[in-house]
Amino acid sequence: MAALSSARCCSQPCAYSHSPSPSTSTRRQHQSLAFSSSLSGPQLFVSSKAKFLRQSQRDNHQNVVLMQDGAVATKATPSVKESSLKKLENGLLSVTSSEDCKDAAVSDGNGNESTVSITVVGASGDLAKKKIFPALFALYYEGFLPKHFTVYGYARSKMTDAELRDMVSRTLTCRIDQRENCSEKMDQFLKRCFYHSGQYDSQENFAQLDKKLKEHEAERISNRLFYLSVPPNIFIDAVRCASSSASSSNGWTRVIVEKPFGRDSESSAALTKSLKQYLEEDQIFRIDHYLGKELVENLSVLRFSNLIFEPLWSRQYIRNVQLIFSEDFGTEGRGGYFDHYGIIRDIMQNHLLQILALFAMETPVSLDVEDIRNEKVKVLRSMRPIQLEDVVIGQYKSHTKGGITYPGYTDDKTVPPNSLTPTFAAAALFINNARWDGVPFLMKAGKALHTKRAEIRVQFRHVPGNLYNRNIGTDLDQATNELVIRVQPDEAIYLKINNKVPGLGMRLDRSNLNLHYAARYSKEIPDAYERLLLDAIEGERRLFIRSDELDAAWSLFTPVLKELEERKTLPEYYPYGSRGPVGAHYLAARYNVRWGDVGIEH
């Protein structure tokens, strides 16, 4: 597939402005947007309303310029013509009604509108039902999809359009369920959803899909997004067939690739090489849905926009960092997939390591996608090889509680009875650079544990010569500050501080300065898949994984995974619903660390 995303470039910018009103909700901002159509030259169209909306939000409601090639520029963007900025600043660009902006369509500057066709490959599967269709509907409901869009489900299962629609509406478990006009919007959305049954390795079947897509595109510029929601052994066949028989001939073609991207350095490199036979790197969107989570996206904001955090963000003040993932259910239904990968590949090598990279990276030159990804790669490449003795693995076993028996991992019929695949792992990682030398980054991830949670815990050093030691008690570790970023559920950022208990005495306790999202923000938090799908449609790559990031992540984990597997290391068994193997505590203790999530409700 040729990279066609720049084919419609035109240097002439069109401009928007809207009233700076930080308190208005996104929907109200949407209403107050205005579109200038008064520039001379070729007719100007809104390239992407959604992109504009989001960028203007990011830029804190300042004026932004929307280029005709779909790029959104701010005053700081060098490619924006000085004259256009002047016009914008001087208010020379007149403004028509906000309706011009509503339902705006993409244009090539010659008046040719464009379409976006989203094909979910593997539409009959678990992820498509659970996440992709609900996210697409949520985007539609919120007005973030372009005017002309079509959603196609593609899989081998035989299904009619009506059956797909029925499946989508029945499995809609998204946050929109209870919202105003949901069913009306759903009906409208479903009218844009279609299904094509085909084999993943059949060029002919993809050519039939292409024909159908063309009918919907009705001669408009065609932009096509393929979401590969199929098991990884099918990725290459599907990409080969989609690229040869169903890629766009006059717009962009992008492919979202789900994890796992290989199972070690070698297979990942082979996958990338094969993908690149058919796609340019800028057409490949490797998804890590944790990067689309609200609090993960907020990490950089927290660090780089608050003076109080960045100066503390180093070995000088931070004792250890903990990245914790737990689920209170097992691999039920996904055992076949999981057994080939295990928890280290499923969660640590991608989700937790990505969070670590964002947490630990140096300040990027700018917020540009490549600047951020360059810094992430630098951190990943600075990591010390993981030592076998710094890894603990576990596997859950059956447990009966309250008269209910919960299955063990190997009770799953799709898992070999003698499987050693870890469903739990804890590891100590280190970054060999000046900022983080000697600071343990402890990771812990497990399935079938007592709770569902993902969080980052930052434990700070002791206060030197603390005047209040005697008021705190003997456990000084308990009295150090701890910053907790709770990614899910019930998103929050809180800082544990020592505080005087009110009264005439002098007793201290630990209290939380608490930013609890549900209490602070009335707006619902979008699902990670919404953010990432929208980004892929807009060609925004910041939250997707670059191939060198992937290589660095695999280089870190491959040797220790190989060692564990070659030695046939026995996992430590833990009961379903427990807190996991005790070995995780010994590992932490080796580095004088206590897991922050032990014995707490928050």
Ligand SMILES: NC(=O)C1=CN([C@@H]2O[C@H](COP(=O)(O)OP(=O)(O)OC[C@H]3O[C@@H](n4cnc5c(N)ncnc54)[C@H](OP(=O)(O)O)[C@@H]3O)[C@@H](O)[C@H]2O)C=CC1
């Ligand atoms: N489910 C989840 O929560 C998550 C999934 N992922 C990744 O997303 C992708 C999709 O996951 P998920 O939906 O769970 O996968 P599924 O196992 O549900 O597979 C998706 C579809 O692919 C087809 N398929 C399944 N197995 C085969 C096979 N052996 N040969 C050919 N086609 C097959 C089936 O469609 P049909 O038979 O109709 O062709 C199936 O409906 C995977 O790469 C997975 O690793 C990533 C994160 C979370």
Ligand SMILES: O=C1O[C@H](COP(=O)(O)O)[C@@H](O)[C@H](O)[C@H]1O
């Ligand atoms: O990628 C994966 O993530 C899910 C957990 O995602 P979350 O958004 O629900 O936290 C995990 O269950 C799955 O095993 C893994 O492949």
